[in-house]
Amino acid sequence: MSEIRLDFVTKRAVIFTNIRENKPTDLWDKNIMNVFEKFDDIEYSPNCPFCVGNEHMTPENQYDSEENWKVKIIPNMYPIIQTEMEIKSINKFCYVSTGIHDVIVETPKHNETYFTMDLNQFNIIYEKIHKRYKELINNDDISYVSLFKNYKMLGGASLQHSHSQILSLDAIPIKLNYEINSSYEYYKDKHSCPYCDMLNFEMKAEKRIIYENEYFIALEPYASAYKYETWILPKNHISSFENEEKISYLSEMLYKVFNLLYNTIGNFPFNMYLNSLLKNKTECKDSYHYSFRIIPKIAGSAGFEMSSGIRVNSVYPEDAAYNILKKNNLINI
Numbered sequence: 001m002s003e004i005r006l007d008f009v010t011k012r013a014v015i016f017t018n019i020r021e022n023k024p025t026d027l028w029d030k031n032i033m034n035v036f037e038k039f040d041d042i043e044y045s046p047n048c049p050f051c052v053g054n055e056h057m058t059p060e061n062q063y064d065s066e067e068n069w070k071v072k073i074i075p076n077m078y079p080i081i082q083t084e085m086e087i088k089s090i091n092k093f094c095y096v097s098t099g100i101h102d103v104i105v106e107t108p109k110h111n112e113t114y115f116t117m118d119l120n121q122f123n124i125i126y127e128k129i130h131k132r133y134k135e136l137i138n139n140d141d142i143s144y145v146s147l148f149k150n151y152k153m154l155g156g157a158s159l160q161h162s163h164s165q166i167l168s169l170d171a172i173p174i175k176l177n178y179e180i181n182s183s184y185e186y187y188k189d190k191h192s193c194p195y196c197d198m199l200n201f202e203m204k205a206e207k208r209i210i211y212e213n214e215y216f217i218a219l220e221p222y223a224s225a226y227k228y229e230t231w232i233l234p235k236n237h238i239s240s241f242e243n244e245e246k247i248s249y250l251s252e253m254l255y256k257v258f259n260l261l262y263n264t265i266g267n268f269p270f271n272m273y274l275n276s277l278l279k280n281k282t283e284c285k286d287s288y289h290y291s292f293r294i295i296p297k298i299a300g301s302a303g304f305e306m307s308s309g310i311r312v313n314s315v316y317p318e319d320a321a322y323n324i325l326k327k328n329n330l331i332n333i
Contacts, residue, residue, distance in 0.1 A: 005223040009194045010182045014223045014311045018319070039160060043109045049077075050161035052108040069108065070124045073132055073166075076101040081169055099169030100136060104129060106162040113162055114151070114254075115262040122251040129166065134242045136168040137279060143170050144278060147241075152269035154297040164272075172278060180281050180288050187287030195289030196237050198222075208321045210260060215246045216253040220317035220324075227299050227315040228265055228324075230257060232292040239285045241276040250292075257294070264327040269297040 002017040049057035052069075059075045075083070079101035106125050107117065129147065136145045149164040150156040186194040202208055202219050210230070211218045218232045232253055238244055261268070276290040305311055325331035 007221075007223045008198045009186060010179050012223065012225070014225050014313055016313050016316050018314055018316060039111075041111050043111060045110045045161075048110055048159065048161050050103075050105045050159065050163060051110050070121070071107070071128050072105045073102050073128060074105065076103045076165065076167075080167055097169055097171055099142065099167065100139075101167045102132065102165065104132075104164040104166060106164060110161050113267075114149075114258045115267060117162075117255070119252060119255045122255045123248055125164075126247050126251045126254070129164065130241070130244065130247050132166055136166065137240075137242050139168065141170060142168040143172055143280065144168065144176075145276075146173075146273070148271065148273040150271055152267075152297075154269035155271050157269075172280070176275060177278065177281075179275065180278060180284050183287040183289075184281075184284045187284075193237055193287050193289055195233060195291070199233060199235065207318045210321050210324045211253065211256050213249055213253055213256075215249040218253060218257045220320045222317060224313060224317045224320070225311040226295050227313060228261065228268075228296045228320045229317075230261065230294040232257060232294075233289060237286075238290055239277040239288045241274055241290045244290070254292070260324050260328050261294070261296070264324045265296060265298065271295045271297065 002015060002019070005014050005016060006012065007014075044051050044053065046054070048054060055061065059077065061069065061072045061074055081097050081099040081101060083098065083100055104125065106112075107121060112121075133145055133147060136142055145166065145168040147164065147166050151162075183194050186192075190197070199217060202217075202222075208220045208222065209217060210220065212235075215235055216232055217235055218230055221229060221231050232250075234244065234246070234250075244250065272292060272294045274290065274292055277284060277288045281288070299314070301311075322331065
C-alpha cells in the first residue's frame, strides 16, 4: 500500500510505500558505509587537528585555555564563507557574501561519538553552542545562523573526530523562510501555532512519540521525508533557540534520543540541524516553533525525488517509532 502525506506546515508531499523496503538489489552492499569508511578506535591520533596536543594544527581556541578543555570552538580553516570581506554586488544574481564559520570540537577524545558520550559531555557541548549561537544571532551584520552536524562519510563529514559547525551569514535561506511564512499563514487562519497544534495532536495519537522529558518531546514526524527522521521540539512555545533556558533538558533529550536510535539502527551516518526563527521575522514569533532535526543517511535520493521534489520513504513513521520503542524495551508486545 502507498499513500501520500503532507507536511503539517509546508504541505510538502512524501510518498510512503513499505513495498520498496524489500526490493532486490545487486548493486548495494548493506555494509557499504563500513566498507569504505575508516574508523580509528583510539583516543588520540597524531594526525587529527582536533585531538588534545595538536592545538598547533588549528586556529586559536576562542573560549577555553588550551589545557584541559572539554569542548572548544575555533574558526573553520576551510570556511564556506569568508569572515572579513567587503560586501559587493557582482550582478543582480550574484554578490560576495560574508559571515562567520566556526567548528565546535565536541570532545578531546578522537574516538568518542554521540553514541558513546555521557550526559555530562552533552551538557558541556550544548551550553557552549547555546552561548555562541546567542552571540552570533545578536550580531547586527548577521541575518541567519545555521547550526548543523555531519556524521560519517555518508553524512558529509570529512574528519572522524566528533564536531559540529555553526555558520552565520548575511543571506536569508529560502527553505527556512518558506517554512516560517507557511507557519504564519496557518496562524492567521487558525490563531494558533501549527507546531503547538502538531504536538497536541501527536500526544493524543501516541503513535509517533519516542521519548519525552519535562520540557522536550522527540517524535517521528507524520510526513517524515527520511527513514527514522526524528524531530526534537520544546513542549512550550519557543520560537527562537536563543530564548531557550532549559539547555540541560535539551542535552538530556539529545543524549537519550541518540542512544535510542543507535540501539535501533546502529552506528548510522546522519545530519542534524537546527531550525529557528529568523531574526527579521519577529511578526512570526507566535507562529513558529524552533526544532532540532535528525536525518539518518541510510537511504539516498534517486531520479524521481530529484525530478519531482517528492521524497519516497519506505518506513512509515509509526513503524519507525514502534521499532525504536521495541528495540529499547519501551513497549509491551
